[in-house]
Amino acid sequence: MYDVPPRHTRELIAATALAIADAEGIEAVTMRRIATELDAGTMTLYHYVKSKNDLMALMQDAIMAEQLMPAEQLPGDWRAALTAIAYRTRAMFQRHPWAVAGLQAGGGGDAGGPHALRHFEQSLAAVATTGLPAADRLDLIAMIDDYVAGFVLKSEQEPGLESVPPEAAPAVTDYFDRHLATGEYPHIEALLGEGDRWTALKRAFAGYSPDERFARGLQRLLDGVERYIATAAEQPATGGRSRRPPRRPK
């Protein structure tokens, strides 16, 4: 070894990038900026990191540490365990919104980073008590992950009606008026009801707290899974893979 000891590490670089992203948004994360923060030349980073994408993958995996439950806190009941994991996952994405879009090009391959592997392990532990066959367990894990990712992704799109500056309110109501006037939106009209559009909008979307909405969607999904587990236990012959389980007689 003709070593000269490295002055940096991949982990430190990723941590620095993360700090910038959290403080000023992902768009503030540039190679030059990171280097400045580390008192290094820009190109020095490229000795630790193959490209900016490589760095982003590191950041993504670093984030995932927050997704992991302390092992002893993971409930034994599969439903409670999955719920806890889902809440943690959402909290993680809320702290680092840029990570949601990063999922698309993210992990790649199949394994992802080490923390992704741990998350997978923990998810497997959570569904261990379902009694389902392996394939169904993987299904279940993916379902929850999908729902959470989708929720976070879309909930950023709707900053809520309150954040609309008052001077922009006329523009919004005008927009609705113009389209609703065509009469092609009967259901939206029915939803908003009579009278002033602005108050109607506020009324329609009142109490639309993201936290509770998240919880409700998760419950519906898990209710469906519970039902599936029940029917799969009754008729294990189909391998629990029936395209659509028979409806409960009403």
Add this chain to the structure above:
Amino acid sequence: MYDVPPRHTRELIAATALAIADAEGIEAVTMRRIATELDAGTMTLYHYVKSKNDLMALMQDAIMAEQLMPAEQLPGDWRAALTAIAYRTRAMFQRHPWAVAGLQAGGGGDAGGPHALRHFEQSLAAVATTGLPAADRLDLIAMIDDYVAGFVLKSEQEPGLESVPPEAAPAVTDYFDRHLATGEYPHIEALLGEGDRWTALKRAFAGYSPDERFARGLQRLLDGVERYIATAAEQPATGGRSRRPPRRPK
């Protein structure tokens, strides 16, 4: 009006950008490229479009036309209708993967483009027969949209095990071996079982068709909704907003 007839339109510009995105990926969509395609100067575009973000919003809304069902094809049954819409939505995102990430900064405000409004109207029509109160219908619509968005977002991350080039296989198995050797992943080990890692991986993820996985997740979610509708009908006093409906006795 001192008119000189415009040579372009916002719609045409958006359509051109869309064509490029579909053919060569979203990263090929640059202002210069669009202008070249239209035999126009680059800056000409800025007379029709405030910024590239503005253009992206136009593209996003143009896409959403594909999301809409032909009105007469929308099933009367709410479950069938929501399922049909979900499938269409997924198909749309599959054709235009870049649109998924675009949801994050997308619509903004609350209304989105005109097509988004139509999608909302159609979704309202779909849930009209549920008998749920308005707030619950909005919930339901959002749930489906969230699940679909999340599924598409995450399913791009996993191009499947088949796409791993054979020469990269050792790297993958090495990666797993190294981590599993620590013994900290008992559930993953159990999942993969004994023997060769590569075939074990292939076995574990065999038959993991995205299409069926999508269908299954959607069914679980809708099963949960069905159950919710049933319990909400029984005890309308709670407004159908109980944090967790009582479990079905087993």
Add this chain to the structure above:
DNA sequence: GGTCCTTTCGTACAACGTACGAGGGATCGT
């Protein structure tokens, strides 16, 4: 002391979004 290899980083380039402002024409008022 020369050789070698790791680590550092200054310079440079291509590509991007877009600000600015000059020009071209068709239409209007006179």
Add this chain to the structure above:
DNA sequence: ACGATCCCTCGTACGTTGTACGAAAGGACC
């Protein structure tokens, strides 16, 4: 007929980005 007025066009230029390239520094080995 003619200048004023306006919409539209687009060449030029700037700042910012990721990163390719290659030179330099410096401790470890022979």
